[in-house]
Amino acid sequence: MNTPPSGAPRRATISDVAREAGTGKTSISRYLNGELSVLSPQLRARIEAAIERLDYQPNQMARGLKRGRNRLIGMLVADLTNPYSVEVLQGVEAACHALGYMPLICHAANEVDMERRFLQLLTTYRVEGVIVNALGVSEETLRPVGGGGIPAVLVDRSVEGLVADMVGLDNEAAVTVATRHLVERGFDRVWFVVQPFERVSSRRLREAAFHRALTQYPQVNGRTVVVELGDADELAQTLTALDAEIDAAIANRETSGETSEDAATLPRVALFAANGPVALALARHLNQRHGADWQKRVALLSIDDPEWAELAGITTIRQPTYDIGYRAVEFLHERIDGAQASARDCLLPGELIERASTAR
Amino acid sequence: MNTPPSGAPRRATISDVAREAGTGKTSISRYLNGELSVLSPQLRARIEAAIERLDYQPNQMARGLKRGRNRLIGMLVADLTNPYSVEVLQGVEAACHALGYMPLICHAANEVDMERRFLQLLTTYRVEGVIVNALGVSEETLRPVGGGGIPAVLVDRSVEGLVADMVGLDNEAAVTVATRHLVERGFDRVWFVVQPFERVSSRRLREAAFHRALTQYPQVNGRTVVVELGDADELAQTLTALDAEIDAAIANRETSGETSEDAATLPRVALFAANGPVALALARHLNQRHGADWQKRVALLSIDDPEWAELAGITTIRQPTYDIGYRAVEFLHERIDGAQASARDCLLPGELIERASTAR
DNA sequence: TTGTATGCGTTATCAC
């Protein structure tokens, strides 16, 4: 259990190089840290040769231990199967590269236990900061970070009781634009479909913004539908019920004088998915029950713009995911360097992508 | 640049705990490493209290430095936007958890430079081993690993000139099953669509297996189409040309006596996508040019089973992704522990998922 | 310009 790994041969150390070059460790260290000016050309050449011969690579762990900083930052991702997360990650990686950090990517896979465990792990590895796309359960599991602990930046959602910078979508603006779009397209029943939202700030914000936006359009019938994506049975049940209501809405239209053909080809019901995973669940279910023609029954709009949305012709609000990740690292960088401003929120604008799913 | 981070307060060290508990560092270390039996109950209690009071957490870096092993393994992923990679990752994470490793996830984002850079970085962090889903360019960039370097396990594809374990799909069997499926469904023109495959072993194997399988069915017209997903213009051009050929095939059928309606509703041309990204590109392009009805023109089958495949009704070969990741870590674990068997290949079977895209 | 000595936080060796 505690024996050194036998798989790989021992690597050369700074002492080996010093010996090989016939000098002291200090000069090697200087060479490594770019203090070239203080080295005589000959010594420098000998060191270069020794390093080459021994294929020496400085041990970052030892380096970090000595320096008190290891240039490591943690990136805690709630769910990598969500394209949103991967896109944010790309921004994070780019910024890390630019700023000289190495991101330690941890995937909680929607498990609270994992989240806690990784946070703990990151702490023991002494990362200089963390970017966390939290599951959003309780601040308790996030205790080690933020405020008194290690610098942290939240992504997409804030966590109650935890003071830290946050960067994410301008939900208010995004939802307002999306809602107006649906109303202008003539949908007069708009159902906002969202996962349980009490504990996840971004969902809560979107839901609230939706109802606020609707006050502008008294002729529109709007409501919130909560779906739980985790439980397949419950999900199927909810979606089936939702589907029945769409039926009823269509029937209602028919009895109010429209021809059934109008009702079939001109849906008046629109589903507003609070995020990509919800949209995918909705689309899969509708597709399964009604075939490829389901878009004639009901419109769909989603926040998040995954690759399949174009394929399926879904209107979306695209988030500036790359920028979100990039900004998050920049914020964290400032914190690590000791900036002491109070917690900031950085809200980035979304972009409406109109596609067939909300055309009439 | 080299000053300690000012963002977070200094953490307690083992010496702090020793002082707080009024004892020596050795006892603390013993406590941490579970050598409880050699500690008197009182000392043990004092240590426990001190740790609690100081919120002490051992520094893994220092630990690794001293022990000569840090329980870190690198996971180098070629492309996280490919759901395949994320699924493999889940298996890797699970196995790491079970075996007590911490995976350092590195995302090359299809950039050779990144691949090389991360490999270098992982080396300097002294990971005990690496799992690499290589870009497949040259063995040169992978020099530090495998054979003489640190233990490595390849995923999905092997790299010429690099001796290391490999775990991936049984491409031969998978392609054979898929091809037979298409032929049995009555498609007599089957076009295998693949990215440039010379340098990527899994693609090469699939392409070869396809032609080998076709020798069983002389009545079927099969060929390989190469598409380059990276370059949008070139891709559009290739797909447009491909599309024109489908037109020609349909026209050809019409002149051979079938009614045009038959030709429209009963496609005889099938596209066999070598992987998920290719399938998505094909579907997007066809959808864009012919609308949601494109499946009446041409059939589609793909290796890889991303979430959207069910939504779009695409027949696929699902890879045992989770198992691939899990096995890879198990292999690596054996290597790290010093097992010296020669390089092994582990080929796991795929599963045919029949959907509407290949029905008639 | 170059080298020596000390310490980062931990574990291992050896005394007591």
Place this chain on the structure above:
DNA sequence: GTGATAACGCATACAA
């Protein structure tokens, strides 16, 4: 049972 003390690989204050 318990506790000094010496490494681990590196960086740095200081000396030469």
